[in-house]
Amino acid sequence: MNIKAATEKKEIKIGPDLITIEPVKGDKNLFRIWVNNAFKGYVIRKGEEYSMTGENKIHTLIYARIIDCIKNGLCA
Structure with a gap:
């Protein structure tokens, strides 16, 4: 049997939006x-700096x- 551990993810509700933050395994x-x-x-976290990748814009x-x-540390 092949069992994988669930990835820890955090969900935040902001108004009508549900934001899911999921650490990438490894x-x-x-x-x-x-x-x-x-x-x-x-x-992406680099030291104390953070940047967003992707073409989609978020508020x-x-x-x-x-x-x-x-x-x-709530999402790590």
Whole structure:
């Protein structure tokens, strides 16, 4: 039997939006970002700096909440 551990993910509700932050297995500095079950890109942590990859734009307040979650250790 092949059993895989579930990836720890954090969900944040902001107004009508459900934000899911999911650490990428094997990389503690890379997080997948989903908004309302739609993939929006990755957040990369480099020291104290964070950047978003991908073509999809997200609202600055949502981005700020994502970064706050990661910085405070709630999403890692």
